[in-house]
Amino acid sequence: MLSPLRFEPAYAQPALPVAAASVIRYAAGEEIFAEGDRADHVYELVEGTVRTGRLLRDGRRQIDAFHFAGEAFGFEAGDLRRTTAEAVGEVTVRIVRRRALSDLAARDGEVARKLYHLTISGLQRSQDHVLMLGRRSACERVAGLLLLLADRTGEAAFDLPMSRQDMADYLGLTIETVSRTLTGFLQEGLIALPTVRHVELLDREALEALCE
Amino acid sequence: MLSPLRFEPAYAQPALPVAAASVIRYAAGEEIFAEGDRADHVYELVEGTVRTGRLLRDGRRQIDAFHFAGEAFGFEAGDLRRTTAEAVGEVTVRIVRRRALSDLAARDGEVARKLYHLTISGLQRSQDHVLMLGRRSACERVAGLLLLLADRTGEAAFDLPMSRQDMADYLGLTIETVSRTLTGFLQEGLIALPTVRHVELLDREALEALCE
DNA sequence: CGAAGGTTTGACCAACCTCAATGCTGGTGG
DNA sequence: CCACCAGCATTGAGGTTGGTCAAACCTTCG
Numbered sequence: 001m002l003s004p005l006r007f008e009p010a011y012a013q014p015a016l017p018v019a020a021a022s023v024i025r026y027a028a029g030e031e032i033f034a035e036g037d038r039a040d041h042v043y044e045l046v047e048g049t050v051r052t053g054r055l056l057r058d059g060r061r062q063i064d065a066f067h068f069a070g071e072a073f074g075f076e077a078g079d080l081r082r083t084t085a086e087a088v089g090e091v092t093v094r095i096v097r098r099r100a101l102s103d104l105a106a107r108d109g110e111v112a113r114k115l116y117h118l119t120i121s122g123l124q125r126s127q128d129h130v131l132m133l134g135r136r137s138a139c140e141r142v143a144g145l146l147l148l149l150a151d152r153t154g155e156a157a158f159d160l161p162m163s164r165q166d167m168a169d170y171l172g173l174t175i176e177t178v179s180r181t182l183t184g185f186l187q188e189g190l191i192a193l194p195t196v197r198h199v200e201l202l203d204r205e206a207l208e209a210l211c212e
Numbered sequence: 213m214l215s216p217l218r219f220e221p222a223y224a225q226p227a228l229p230v231a232a233a234s235v236i237r238y239a240a241g242e243e244i245f246a247e248g249d250r251a252d253h254v255y256e257l258v259e260g261t262v263r264t265g266r267l268l269r270d271g272r273r274q275i276d277a278f279h280f281a282g283e284a285f286g287f288e289a290g291d292l293r294r295t296t297a298e299a300v301g302e303v304t305v306r307i308v309r310r311r312a313l314s315d316l317a318a319r320d321g322e323v324a325r326k327l328y329h330l331t332i333s334g335l336q337r338s339q340d341h342v343l344m345l346g347r348r349s350a351c352e353r354v355a356g357l358l359l360l361l362a363d364r365t366g367e368a369a370f371d372l373p374m375s376r377q378d379m380a381d382y383l384g385l386t387i388e389t390v391s392r393t394l395t396g397f398l399q400e401g402l403i404a405l406p407t408v409r410h411v412e413l414l415d416r417e418a419l420e421a422l423c424e
Numbered sequence: 425c426g427a428a429g430g431t432t433t434g435a436c437c438a439a440c441c442t443c444a445a446t447g448c449t450g451g452t453g454g
Numbered sequence: 455c456c457a458c459c460a461g462c463a464t465t466g467a468g469g470t471t472g473g474t475c476a477a478a479c480c481t482t483c484g
Contacts, residue, residue: 054339054343056343056347056424057424058424060347061347062342062343062347064339064342064343075332075335076332076336077329077332077333077335077336082336082339083339102325105321105324105325105328106321106325107321109317109318109319109321109324112317112321112324112325112328113314113317113318113324115328116317116324116327116328116331117289119328119331119332120287120288120289120331121289122335123287123289123331123334123335123338124288124289124294126335126338126339126341126342127266127276127294127295127338129338129342130274130276130338130341130342130345131266131268131274131276133342133345133346133384134274134345134381134383134384135268135272135273135274135384137439137440138439138440163462163463164462164463164464165462169346171346172345172346172347173440173441174440174441174442175462175463175464176440176441176442176463176464176465177439177440177441179463179464179465180440180464180465182464183464183465195449196448196449196462196463196464212268212269212270349471349472350471350472375430375431376430376431376432377430385472385473386472386473386474387430387431387432388431388432388433388472388473388474389471389472389473391431391432391433392432392433392472394432395432395433407481408430408431408432408480408481
């Protein structure tokens with residue numbers, strides 16, 4: 001459904017074409033940056049999964065995107081962060097100074113072109129997300145997320161990197177609805193759930209049909 | 213709530229810095245481009261309002277964004293359109309060859325920087341939209357749209373350029389819910405609705421409070 | 425004046441949410 | 455090694471929001 005946001009395949013050389021960069025590890029759940037922070041760096045995800053999203057005052061949370069190994073994240077239009085990024089499980093990132101990258105882009109048109117392409121792909125992913133949240137049922141949303149995760153690895157069986165709460169906050173649902181929908185799929189034979197964090201797609205056709 | 217997506221204030225010179233461009237008018241409801249078309253041009257909206265969005269096979273529609281005078285639209289990552297653009301009322305646009313613009317961006321770093329900034333602003337608008345659709349109630353969504361439209365002109369009283377159906381398809385609601393929500397606001401004294409296409413915000417505070 | 429298209433309103437319904445209880449799993453310490 | 459605990463996940467019952475279907479109500483336009 002959604003194509004991954006990356007310059008190159010994940011196994012290729014670093015996505016962000018800047019040499020001077022430090023590598024940092026974050027523990028599960030740790031905050032990488034928060035809404036309101038100065039946006040002085042951009043990130044390339046070496047290993048693990050990152051969620052970016054926003055929090056309303058009353059505690060409602062919306063996850064904008066999950067980012068996977070090989071993808072870049074943390075781009076902002078202004079000086080301040082509008083979203084929060086957190087590690088989903090253990091995470092390794094390369095950190096690049098935003099200034100260094102924009103200087104490089106100013107000198108090297110090819111870098112600028114890639115950066116442009118990167119953000120426009122992010123925009124298209126966000127538009128897919130809008131369609132999902134605006135016009136799809138709970139079943140369709142959950143099926144969409146499972147297919148998104150499957151396409152990432154190319155395998156029909158895969159580990160879920162995130163909790164039910166993360167899935168719910170990405171899909172605009174509650175944790176209970178996600179859970180009920182998954183057991184529904186299970187009972188219909190569309191998926192297997194050998195453990196709570198491992199999924200196998202048994203009937204990909206049917207899941208795809210749910211996404212139109 | 214959402215800052216307009218534009219290079220310059222609407223009254224300034226053309227947003228897209230390319231001279232060779234034709235100007236075209238579209239009648240109300242007319243299609244400017246459609247999902248699946250080749251994406252050979254980008255557009256600058258001279259006058260009127262444009263909606264961009266997607267259609268599911270079963271007829272469900274989701275509007276991604278409304279574009280207003282001074283804004284640019286029609287950027288794509290790939291060769292083909294993923295969204296459809298239609299005139300909301302009478303519309304005048306400048307059309308620029310995508311190729312001409314990318315050539316210019318390759319030569320002129322400042323142009324490239326502006327294009328980048330333009331798309332990243334679009335991404336942030338889309339993320340606001342995601343938050344709206346994922347975690348806000350019907351009241352909050354309608355209030356958000358009214359404030360968005362008010363901020364565009366800077367006036368508390370303004371014409372609604374779009375139909376109830378367009379509002380519903382942007383907000384992920386039905387036309388009936390939009391209508392009921394507006395009459396709710398009316399009865400609470402939050403807005404006046406002298407005609408079906410004209411709104412006055414009487415209690416901006418209260419509407420903003422609904423948006424957190 | 426009549427027709428057409430958009431809008432509003434009403435009654436009813438379904439999907440999803442809320443709240444609460446129960447179940448599972450993985451880690452820790454006796 | 456096992457018992458216990460904490461934290462997620464699942465399940466259930468019942469409530470709410472927003473959707474559906476249908477009718478009435480403008481406006482605008484011929």
